[in-house]
Amino acid sequence: MSTGLLLNATICFAITISSFAFAWVLSQSDSQHNNKSRPALWSLITLWALVGLTYLPTTIRMIAAYMGNQQLDLTMYYIAALPFSFVAVPLVFFILYIIVGDQRISGYTSLLFVLFGATYLTLFYSSGVIGPTITPLTSLFTINSDIAINIYLIGLFVIPTAMIIGLLFLIFLQRMPKRLRYRTALPLVAISFVFDFMLTDMITLDDTMQLAARIFVLIGTVQAFLAYFPPMTLQEKLGIKKYEYILYETDEEEDYDEDDVEETYINV
Template sequence: MENGILVNIFINLAISLVSLVYTITLYNKYWDCNENNRPTQVSSMMIWAMVSIFFIIDTARQLVAISGNETFQLQLYLISLVPLTLISLPIVFIVIYIVSGNRNVGIIVSSIFLLFSFLYIYTIIQMGGINFVTTSWGSLAISNNEIANTIFLSGLFIVPTSLILSLLVLILFKRIPMFRKHKICLSLISISLAYDFLILNSISQTGEMMVASKIFIFLGVVLGYLASFPPKLIESRYDPDIIVIE
């Protein structure tokens, strides 16, 4: 096994572990949230849980690729498309819910992206066009299916990313407590960072691009955790009642 593949698998496991810990921590804090914040808390749990699941499956696919079993590798790839495409749903829900304040509106709008997810997976299964290329960094899944690529980029990438960035700008100019603003903005940046590079990882044409994308995804997960659960030292700068013991 080449060193590049080992690095790839190590990063996969690191992302999976940190995302899982983040999800569990969010779950443990769920009952401490007020009623208005619980929908976004659940959506955040779904996002990071699906990131963890995706990279667990991708780790298995990378290991299978070493043996050269493309049939099993394709099966794992198709399974990984489920968490990959469904991540867009809670992302869109968070944006719509924060803007509208209406949970039902968020559910209805985000459900539209369930259709994009279904169409993308269905197109891949029916029309194929997935080729696996093994490099010194691991296995790449390269799609030559133009219809699926169009659905993926236009429906599952451009729209959710644009919504996140629009909400980020809106929050920056909104008059709310600075600490709350920083937490929300950092959370949105972490989601955007992880999601954008997750998409880039999925369409990578080289092993180097794939590994670089995963490094940024890992940074996004860590940033998200720190945004949700900032160190006491940072909290004390905004709240003088918090005492930091050195």
């Protein structure tokens, strides 16, 4: 079979490793968070763990396709659909918690997206898939349920994406120091990047587009890591200082707060 499948498997494996590594590094910063910010932290850890769990069986899928094992390919596709269906849940919790700061409201709202994910999975597994179609670059499946696709698009994609855009809009409307704007906006852009291209990866029927989507998912994962742990050279170039890993922080910037009054900002 084509070496393009091995390239695809390598990209998926890189996404898996980087996502799990990012989740692990975030978990190690738990002691640096207070009780107010810890729920947001663990929602992010869950999000990146689900990304890794989606691309781990996808890696095996590409290897199975390379070896001509269609049954293993199909099995791994079904397994990958499980974490993929619930990626929106911690994302919605994270965004709502940043906006309202209430763990109960965020949790109850996230349960709605658990129901969306469960409904999608039920239709997905009951309707089955068509494939695999092996190409020189990838292995493609067609979801045999338009209703399942529409549920995911509307309930698990459009709404969370709109929430990300809305939160970004609020961030740019706020007056805040440059380092806090970087700290809040760039992670959301990276998450949106990964989230959008994961959907493209799952539903596209074009092998080149799927491979490109996975490359962009990998780029988004690296971007998210740089958003949380920027190297010193990047901090100097952007004019940002090393930040604390807390959700709500009181910060005083000499070049920003002309009246020397401390203000509280939401920090994701």
